[in-house]
Amino acid sequence: MRASGRVIFWLLSAVCSLSRSRTATLGSVRDLDAMLGPQQFRGVANFSTFLLDRSSGVLFLGARDAILAVDTNNLTKPPRTIVWDVPEEKRKSCVAKGKTEGDCNNYLRLLEFLGNGWIYVCGTYAFDPQCAFLNMSSFSLERGEDGGVRMETGKGKCPFEPSQHYTAVMAGGILYTAATSNFLGTLFDISRATGQEQERIRTERSINWLSDPEFVSSVFIQQDEDNNPQGEDNKIYFFFTEVAKEYDLYTKVKVPRVARVCKSDVGGMKTLQRRWTTFLKAQLVCEDRASGQRYNILTDVYTKQHTSGDPSSTHFYGLFTSQWEHEELSAVCVYSLADISKVMDGPFKELKKTCENWINPEPVPTPRPGQCLNSALRAEGFESSLKLPDKVLTFMRDHPLMENNVIAAPLLVRRGITYTKVAVTRTTTGSDDDQRNAATVLHLGTDRGELHRVLVVGHITTLLQEIPLFSAQEPVNNILLHKGQALVGSPLSLARVGAEGCSLYPSCEVCARARPLGCVWRAKEGACGPGMTEPIQGQEVEDALKLCDSGEGRCSPVLRELRVSVGLHVLLPCVQVSTRPCTWEHPPHRHTRQHHSDLEVTVTEESLGTYTCLCQEGGPEGKEESPVCRRASYHLTLEGPSAGGAMAMAGGRHLLAIYMLCFILGVALGGFLLYFLSRRRVIGQRHPDHSLSSEKGQDLLGSSATPQSPSSGSLLSEGFPLTEKRGNGTLLLTHQHGNGNGGHHGNAGYANNANCNVQTAASAVNGLKLHVQEMVTDERRGGERERRRPEGGQGDEEDEGLGEGLGGIEEELAGFALFKLPAPLAQCEESSI
Template sequence: MMKSEVALLYVLIIMSKGSAQSMKPRRSVFFSDVNLKLFKEPDFDSLSSVLVREDIGQLFIGARGKIIILSLDDITKQTQQFNWIVTSKDKAQCQTKDKSIEECDNYITLMHTLNDGRILVCGTKAFDPICAHLIFEKGKVTMEDNWENGKGKIPFDPNKNFASLVNGNTLYTAGSINFLGSVEAFQRHGRNSLMTEHISSWLKGPNMISMKFAEISKHSYNNEDDSVFLFLTEIGIENQRNDLRLSRVARVCKSDMGGLKTLQRKWTSFLKAHLDCPFGDEGSTSLVQDVFFLQDEKNVSDSIFYATFSLNPKPSSTCSQSAVCTYKLSDIQQVFRGNFMTETDSGPWVRFTGSYTSPYPRTCINDEMRAKGVRTSRDVLDSDLMFVKNHPLMEQVVTPITGKPLLVGSAAQFSRIVVDKVTSLDGQQHNVMFISNNSGWVQKAVWSDDDGGRIIEELQLFQDPQPIRFLQLSSRSGQLYSTTRTAVVQLSVRDCSRYTSCIDCLIARDPYCGWDRRTGLCAAVAGASKFSMIQNLIDGDVGICPSSHLPKQIIDIHLTLDVAQFLPCTPDTNLPISWNFSGSILEPSPRHILFSQGLILTPSFTDEGLYTCDTVEVVEGREHRKAVIQYNVKILEGEILGRVNWFQGVVVYILGSFCLLCVMLIIYMYWKHKP
């Protein structure tokens, strides 16, 4: 090896030792090796909304000037398309208001399924929002002719963030509501429309992230009203720094009717609290990026919010620290039942120490309140509603279930998250997280009380690094749909083909996968027979695997005495490696430099022997080793090497001459006996 090459390897070693420590995925699968389906068209861009309809097997994609409908089973099959473009007159009028020609298109930014099966779609329409309905009848989707005003439902500006959800036929939205984008509101639309007060103590420079509905009445012992939760970031009113952004969770009650006199057509149940995900440097704040709500069907209070956070909110960042934190619904409810904050005359917000006896809005209306005559928010006293108006902030902070993040990453910034409930062969349920980032990758991760969080694998879904904007999961079919601004990808979350042996299959502890003893393949456990398949998610015990007699790869290599040589070791996983020399663990020394991709060996005569590179994985205190490659090293001195090379040359010359004579003899005999 040249001296310059050895020097480069030394630099790589130093860089690898000095890099930030973070949780590594067990395996990294690059784009060329991921089994996926891709939908992309030359004029398909600015993808701005996605809707999965499992009941009709369709995937709806909202983009600039069009709605594309794809088959949910195979997104490469386009079933329909609606062009919803802006007239030249509307576009010209929009441009007179200092908007660019791109901004003055119609971006389909909202799509929701209503209770009657129709799909509500809204587009920005040259800064003049409009809504319509799609209907699925007789295997075909059509668009109704009657259009609705979309102002206040979606932002005028297609680049503005907003959050929305539909419960039944009721639409809830949170975002900017005017042409300039300077007024932000959290609203309920329809017959009993409500919105937030336009005061900074309610919302101050908010960035709306996500909205979730919790059916609390379903399991409440006192029939407490359902809740709508809004996750956002905003400038903290309780801090001395005027520019410090904090993560928030806000809550309103579903049956809120507004006040009779005070807070007319305004929320009377709006409360908010600081949402904390502690990681990063001391004093830094974490900003929520996305939220997934996994509702517990047995007890809604045990439901969990999974959220991604970042210390750097800029989408263009490629090296910012991120994390995943989880929050129990009952813990959030408890914070909203706590103490209020109040604003002092001098400005700072402090704990409210006065008396406030009304249970509303600490809890939404329940049987106890109804028994006292408070059946709706309009029955709440004006004095209580005035208190609510001036005290939207709670004192207590919402903290994660574990007190810390489940996962922390220091590579590309986490963006979207979805969670799937997976039933293993033993009947246990496991929550599998799929976390996207701003470089086009998705990580598959699980968390358990026993061994904490672990990333099973990371998958490169898009060849070019780009932010993943949407992540949708069809649990029924086991398909994950991921989108950027210009493309859609479909991936089976139950693909177990990357585990090529029983040992790989079991030790990965992928809840989706098990080893099929009949076929000799790693396959999905969903719907499989327990008698033919094995799986061990507790400790990855590979002792139950059938015996394997695969030959080990041994490479004979001759090294020159005292000349450094690089012995590469590149496993198909990201697991740490360990070197074994003639039956003993190889320790670092001046002659043996170990790092993550191989070994630099500067040999002496005592270094002859068998070198084995193993991956090392510890599961529940049990160490698993797997040989990646073996080198049978022999040492030659310079002079001996020269004599050996000379001798080899002579042998090759003699053998070559002998072969040439044989060929000439065969040709001679052929021509001699030719008729």
């Protein structure tokens, strides 16, 4: 019967909990095609490196102690797995050197095609980097004569630690890397890591060359022979963030850099032996000119050729954040290869400094230091970097930094969001030279497992989609674009999402902004699709916007009246189409909090009134005064608790009434059941031998006391719990109200015995159960000192103190309306120890 009463009580509680209000947010568009998670990967995790074979569609993933192969054309097919772990002895040796067990595994950080069906694979291998060779056809690692994996050292090719910043690129079958080169992670190199031994060169160990860098990305730019009349050498570009040495500030200033080396560089003959003779670097500046805000931490770079087959049209899309901002912030800037080359051909920065004043710059020798080999240099007899004069190499060693910066304004700035990866799709209409009609879609991964899509047309940016792919604990760490799809990866999962087409644009307005792509909004279908005719040049976007609702209608939302009550937390949605921030006009004495573009309002008498959301339509590169559009308008009036279309975040007065009703019903039902059970128990347990073990206890409990079992629970004991607080030999019983107000206390002194379990049972009506458990934790000699005390009344005083404490609690509890009937207390069972 008691069990059934408890079940009924919990059912009532569940019914009451269903009446709680929930927060509703603006739903996002999901275009998820397929997903692979931990279940499909069978426990393999920590994916960090992706390598896609575009001919077959097989995606190779580097993970912890394993390499996986996934068929992106059929994700339902189970992935193939190769285990490449670390022997137990080596793992123990790694732990003995002070590293954690989690880091002492083999984290695969490098996957690069070698050609002829082989892949070069490198892993951290318990802080001793090793490399191996993967056969693509058999999907197996090459074995040595002893049957083990054929390995070679990975130092300089792969980082020692799984979390170290690292980048690598393969150029003509030769591996170029930017990584740490020692166990402690204090030495950094940009090097040619494979090839002939005499041609393996690296950067100079100087803070003027590399100063605590965080490597981000690298790319090989191969010149087209048909469009290279000067015979310029091919180049490799590295992107990283480092501590600037050219600024005299008290704090470390980080700056983003781009560095360049030439593929044919083999070092100098005497000066810069086995070192780069063409290493030049320049600062990247991503600055919003209107606000003066600079974004100085580079986190990712995506390389894109704006014109297919033309390396000179290459652009680099950089993902930035700020060292000086405390909130989440992300920006995207784009740099052209032509602008970088122009800075690399400009003046050198003079880094030498005397005590206080800069010295005069040195004259630039001839041939120009850092210059890649070309037809003109070869004609002068400089067929190799080994033939360069020492004065050129000395100047190069002391002047790796360029004076001018590569400057760009951000395409996109978003606050409250941290982007981790970026990928770009770009479409043009008309001639390839007409960049006015180019539309760019930025695919941005977040640190919370989301994929965002942003459309950039001219100076206008439009937020297309926010797609949640993974859990908030899985940041996006890879995005690959292949055949109109985006392969998005996290440390635990892989998703395939559509990346191209007019279906990306979910509304008439954003579809109109994609008019240069040939997209047209079909009102009957309520979807965006390809147009049957070519877009009209010049005014196609404005004309398409007029067809949506008219220009004035887009910026004149209907005023929505919301009837609210005091105490509500109301979320007012505002659709943020542009990536520029939205602001709100609101009453002066309001209590609000903005979540991205939405506004949370705490309803009070002073917060009633009109709330209007204003969003800027132009991008950061637009005019100084970007057009402002009203996106939403609400008027809050004090009447009922209905939010009228907004999202209520907390319950109103009607919820309080429901809670009170549920509570009263639960108390009445529980009281009736417990009264019935207690009456049966009193009748069944009456016996003449049921006497108390001491006179004091008999006076305290009364002759009608009925002991209860410790397990006899009460339905209301969970609603009014008593907690224990222990001091120096004192046990405090604290009554806790459900509303958090105050409490009642009683004290119980030491008992004569070493272990006394005082258990109290509440009455059948109130259902309160007191658990008093006093444990003496002193050493045995402390208990012996207690026994050696004089017997003249000492024990009586302690018993009296115990009785007074429990009796005081009983009197205080009797003051409550629910505690009017007698509540017998259980006896103290003395231990014989």
